[in-house]
Amino acid sequence: MSRILNSIVAVCPDMGIGNKGQLPWHSKRLNNELRYFQRMTMTPSIEGRQNVVIMGRSTWFSIPAQNRPLKNRINIVLSRQLKEPPEGAHHLAPDFSSALRLLDTADLAEQVDQVWIIGGSSVFKEVMEAQDQRRLFVTQVLQQFDCDTFLPPINPSIFRLLPGFPGVPEGIQEENGILYKYEVYESIQT
Numbered sequence: 001m002s003r004i005l006n007s008i009v010a011v012c013p014d015m016g017i018g019n020k021g022q023l024p025w026h027s028k029r030l031n032n033e034l035r036y037f038q039r040m041t042m043t044p045s046i047e048g049r050q051n052v053v054i055m056g057r058s059t060w061f062s063i064p065a066q067n068r069p070l071k072n073r074i075n076i077v078l079s080r081q082l083k084e085p086p087e088g089a090h091h092l093a094p095d096f097s098s099a100l101r102l103l104d105t106a107d108l109a110e111q112v113d114q115v116w117i118i119g120g121s122s123v124f125k126e127v128m129e130a131q132d133q134r135r136l137f138v139t140q141v142l143q144q145f146d147c148d149t150f151l152p153p154i155n156p157s158i159f160r161l162l163p164g165f166p167g168v169p170e171g172i173q174e175e176n177g178i179l180y181k182y183e184v185y186e187s188i189q190t
């Protein structure tokens with residue numbers, strides 16, 4: 001079944017998304033930004049259904065243990081090495097296409113609403129290169145922090161920046177002295 005693949009990510013000016021297994025701005029805590037992530041990924045458009053979050057193994061383990069699995073969402077972890085889902089995860093997939101195929105199995109087809117890809121680096125890269133219709137929900141953090149994990153460049157011939165999007169706050173946000181803004185990109189259908 002064809003679905004929109006939604007990715008959601010927060011990036012530094014150099015496209016950094018992580019540092020030492022955590023968010024680069026970890027010590028500053030952007031709580032409103034975190035609440036935005038929760039709201040966007042958790043809210044289904046069809047009552048009674050749940051959204052799916054798909055993530056790489058390191059992103060799963062970067063979530064504090066007490067917050068795993070991400071609540072009210074079906075959590076799928078990608079790993080080529082693990083043989084069973086890490087404790088608390090709902091499903092394990094050996095590659096991205098298998099994760100999407102899982103959604104069409106009898107078990108999940110009637111339960112699943114939106115698909116959200118939540119990282120990390122190689123998972124975002126794979127989605128950004130996919131053929132499906134895609135949206136990228138990007139929080140541009142307007143301050144540089146040390147980073148060791150990066151988002152690939154957003155190719156303007158593949159993704160266009162939308163002027164706005166329902167439920168996405170407009171303008172510059174500020175939290176703990178850090179400025180950031182929300183952006184939404186959509187893949188250009190050819």
Ligand SMILES: NC(=O)c1ccc[n+]([C@@H]2O[C@H](COP(=O)([O-])OP(=O)(O)OC[C@H]3O[C@@H](n4cnc5c(N)ncnc54)[C@H](OP(=O)(O)O)[C@@H]3O)[C@@H](O)[C@H]2O)c1
Nearest residue numbers: 009010018021022056057058059079080081095119120121
């Ligand atoms: N700023 C943000 O919005 C954001 C979002 C997410 C994560 N992060 C940060 O990014 C870092 C984690 O991301 P990361 O890029 O290092 O790692 P990651 O993508 O979360 O995890 C990498 C692992 O996931 C598995 N994997 C990835 N792609 C796969 C695929 N297509 N098929 C099967 N398995 C796949 C592999 O596991 P195996 O080795 O087990 O095979 C791989 O070693 C942390 O610092 C985290 O805080 C930031």
